[in-house]
Amino acid sequence: MANPTAAMVVIGDEILSGRTRDANMHHLAGELTKIGISLEEVRVIPDDHTRISETVKTLSAAFDTVFTSGGIGPTHDDITADAVGAAFGASVDIREDARALLAAHYARTGLELNEARLRMARIPDGATLIDNPVSVAPGFKIGNVHVMAGVPSVFNAMVASVLPTLTGGAPLLSKTLRVMRGEGDIAGPLSEMVEAYPDLSFGSYPFQKDGVYGSNIVARGSDVAQLDMAIAALAEKLGVDPT
Amino acid sequence: MANPTAAMVVIGDEILSGRTRDANMHHLAGELTKIGISLEEVRVIPDDHTRISETVKTLSAAFDTVFTSGGIGPTHDDITADAVGAAFGASVDIREDARALLAAHYARTGLELNEARLRMARIPDGATLIDNPVSVAPGFKIGNVHVMAGVPSVFNAMVASVLPTLTGGAPLLSKTLRVMRGEGDIAGPLSEMVEAYPDLSFGSYPFQKDGVYGSNIVARGSDVAQLDMAIAALAEKLGVDPT
Numbered sequence: 062m063a064n065p066t067a068a069m070v071v072i073g074d075e076i077l078s079g080r081t082r083d084a085n086m087h088h089l090a091g092e093l094t095k096i097g098i099s100l101e102e103v104r105v106i107p108d109d110h111t112r113i114s115e116t117v118k119t120l121s122a123a124f125d126t127v128f129t130s131g132g133i134g135p136t137h138d139d140i141t142a143d144a145v146g147a148a149f150g151a152s153v154d155i156r157e158d159a160r161a162l163l164a165a166h167y168a169r170t171g172l173e174l175n176e177a178r179l180r181m182a183r184i185p186d187g188a189t190l191i192d193n194p195v196s197v198a199p200g201f202k203i204g205n206v207h208v209m210a211g212v213p214s215v216f217n218a219m220v221a222s223v224l225p226t227l228t229g230g231a232p233l234l235s236k237t238l239r240v241m242r243g244e245g246d247i248a249g250p251l252s253e254m255v256e257a258y259p260d261l262s263f264g265s266y267p268f269q270k271d272g273v274y275g276s277n278i279v280a281r282g283s284d285v286a287q288l289d290m291a292i293a294a295l296a297e298k299l300g301v302d303p304t
Numbered sequence: 305m306a307n308p309t310a311a312m313v314v315i316g317d318e319i320l321s322g323r324t325r326d327a328n329m330h331h332l333a334g335e336l337t338k339i340g341i342s343l344e345e346v347r348v349i350p351d352d353h354t355r356i357s358e359t360v361k362t363l364s365a366a367f368d369t370v371f372t373s374g375g376i377g378p379t380h381d382d383i384t385a386d387a388v389g390a391a392f393g394a395s396v397d398i399r400e401d402a403r404a405l406l407a408a409h410y411a412r413t414g415l416e417l418n419e420a421r422l423r424m425a426r427i428p429d430g431a432t433l434i435d436n437p438v439s440v441a442p443g444f445k446i447g448n449v450h451v452m453a454g455v456p457s458v459f460n461a462m463v464a465s466v467l468p469t470l471t472g473g474a475p476l477l478s479k480t481l482r483v484m485r486g487e488g489d490i491a492g493p494l495s496e497m498v499e500a501y502p503d504l505s506f507g508s509y510p511f512q513k514d515g516v517y518g519s520n521i522v523a524r525g526s527d528v529a530q531l532d533m534a535i536a537a538l539a540e541k542l543g544v545d546p547t
Contacts, residue, residue: 075507077343078476079334080522091322100320105346136491136508137498177491212510233321248379248420255380264318265379267455279323
């Protein structure tokens, strides 16, 4: 049976302008792979209500689970909650459970729970909250969409909160064979492996080290015995040590 | 007048599985911003013929220029040329100009121009080549789509080859005000700036340093005098030093 699928929406002008380098996609990709959920698409889009809403709607219909990152803070450009609410036709307002979390947090830290900070308690109707052990202001889940923060430490903490609630599939395992030869020299033998092992997928990733070309050949699949066999066979074909 | 728009397609299972961290999006974003082209969307998709072809078709119709990264090497998973050709209804075959480049290169380096390496001379009909000063195998441009390599050093070199051929707009400038205060405290004054300067866009990016919350407030626009004025006004509102 095929593994569950997922998509991610990275929301933020600062990523598209090159000001900030996104780190959340790489983190989520690794975590999903570990539990056998196949990340099938990532879209990076601006802080724009319509774009967020339309993108979430499209991906929510096409994939089993969707994750968003960014735009749930207290400032004017934090519009993700409203846009995702709109995607589901849900009204968005300050919710008591979220307000209570923030009130307790700011009482502890001595900061004022002002109008701006109260924006972070705006949650679409029918959503469930996602725990934020780093800075309290929660994410939320509505339909199959998980709405999470953009700040990497907070995003990672929210992913950790969400992971146990997801149903994964067979974890995607991988084995890598490192060959100090250019891709052009290994492409032929590699194609034979692709034919011989239809249940596995193979990728080849070239690199340069001290001016010498090499390739990392990665076999992916859910059966570790088959992966070992394929890598051993390829190593023999190429006359290299598989370990 | 609005600046020209662009989109990017990052192609590669290795990015979506978390094996490799993409670096090309961040590089391209910064380069396009410098010349006044607005990167409006990035999609990361797998090595899948239909997905590549459909994504390129969609983005090519929606934006002025499209850039792809990945999938133009010599191995079986390098299917971008065929998929992009299909998106434009162009047949794809070994092209003499591309083959000549490869032949000269491999003659110089003493490596064999074998069948796998010849794949890198497969170019859609009607495309123009993109120069690759790093490893010779060219990218190409067809319609408004620039097809480039995934290896960052080669991608960056191809971007440098392409940039002089693009028509940019007014460069998007930005000024940053760093405030050692949480976003919740600056959101109010910041909103007043958003109202007062409709030609600028403002973003706020929180950070933590030694346990203290701070925010980088970024104003973006094409008029440097207006940016200076806005940042000075905001600094005064917040009682901080604008320099």
